[in-house]
Amino acid sequence: GIQVEQSPPDLILQEGANSTLRCNFSDSVNNLQWFHQNPWGQLINLFYIPSGTKQNGRLSATTVATERYSLLYISSSQTTDSGVYFCAEITTSGTYKYIFGTGTRLKVLA
Amino acid sequence: EPEVTQTPSHQVTQMGQEVILRCVPISNHLYFYWYRQILGQKVEFLVSFYNNEISEKSEIFDDQFSVERPDGSNFTLKIRSTKLEDSAMYFCATSSSEFLKETQYFGPGTRLLVL
Numbered sequence: 157g158i159q160v161e162q163s164p165p166d167l168i169l170q171e172g173a174n175s176t177l178r179c180n181f182s183d184s185v186n187n188l189q190w191f192h193q194n195p196w197g198q199l200i201n202l203f204y205i206p207s208g209t210k211q212n213g214r215l216s217a218t219t220v221a222t223e224r225y226s227l228l229y230i231s232s233s234q235t236t237d238s239g240v241y242f243c244a245e246i247t248t249s250g251t252y253k254y255i256f257g258t259g260t261r262l263k264v265l266a
Numbered sequence: 267e268p269e270v271t272q273t274p275s276h277q278v279t280q281m282g283q284e285v286i287l288r289c290v291p292i293s294n295h296l297y298f299y300w301y302r303q304i305l306g307q308k309v310e311f312l313v314s315f316y317n318n319e320i321s322e323k324s325e326i327f328d329d330q331f332s333v334e335r336p337d338g339s340n341f342t343l344k345i346r347s348t349k350l351e352d353s354a355m356y357f358c359a360t361s362s363s364e365f366l367k368e369t370q371y372f373g374p375g376t377r378l379l380v381l
Contacts, residue, residue: 199357199375242308250321253299253322
C-alpha cells in the first residue's frame with residue numbers, strides 16, 4: 157500500500173521564522189491534502205493540492221506529482237501555527253480513503 | 267459554512283462498557299468515514315459507509331465495532347466492549363462524492379478514554 161512519510165518529525169521555530177515541511181509518497185499522487193491539527197485535536201483542511209502550487213495567506217503548498225513529494229511552506233510563523241501538520245493521500249485501493257503521513261509537530265515560540 | 271459535528275467531545279468509560287460515538291454529516295453528503303488517532307500517532311482509517319452499508323473496513327475494525335445510520339441523519343460508531351487500547355481520538359469524515367477530487371470534511375473528533 158501507499159506509504160506517506162513526513163519530515164522533519166519535529167520542528168521548533170521562533171515567531172517570525174519561515175519553514176518548509178515535506179511529504180514523500182511511495183506511489184503516484186491522486187489527491188493530496190494538507191491538514192493542521194490544532195492543540196485541541198481538530199483537523200483543519202489547509203490545501204487540496206494533487207499538483208502545482210497554491211497559496212493561502214502565509215501558507216503555500218507545492219506538489220510535484222512526478223517526483224512524489226509535496227511541500228508546505230509557512231512564512232512569518234505565529235504561535236497559532238503550532239500543532240501537528242499532516243499530509244494525506246487518497247488511496248484508490250478499495251474505497252477512497254485517506255492514508256495519513258506521520259506528521260510534523262511544529263512549535264512556534266513567542 | 268456547513269460542518270460535520272460530533273458528540274460527545276470527550277468520553278470516559280470503564281473497560282468492557284459499550285460506547286456510541288455520534289456524527290452529524292453535512293446535509294448533502296452521502297459517503298461517511300470513521301478514522302482513529304491514538305495519542306501521538308497518525309490518523310488511521312477505520313471504516314467507510316455508503317448507502318446504508320459498509321464499503322470497506324480496516325484491520326482495526328474488528329467485531330467489537332459497528333456503524334449505522336439509524337435515523338437518516340446521525341452516523342454512529344459503536345464499540346461493544348471497550349478495551350484500554352481503544353483509547354483514542356475518533357474522527358468522523360463525510361464527502362458528497364467518492365470521486366478522487368472530492369474532499370472529505372472532518373468533524374472535530376471525540377476523545378475516548380477507556381479506564
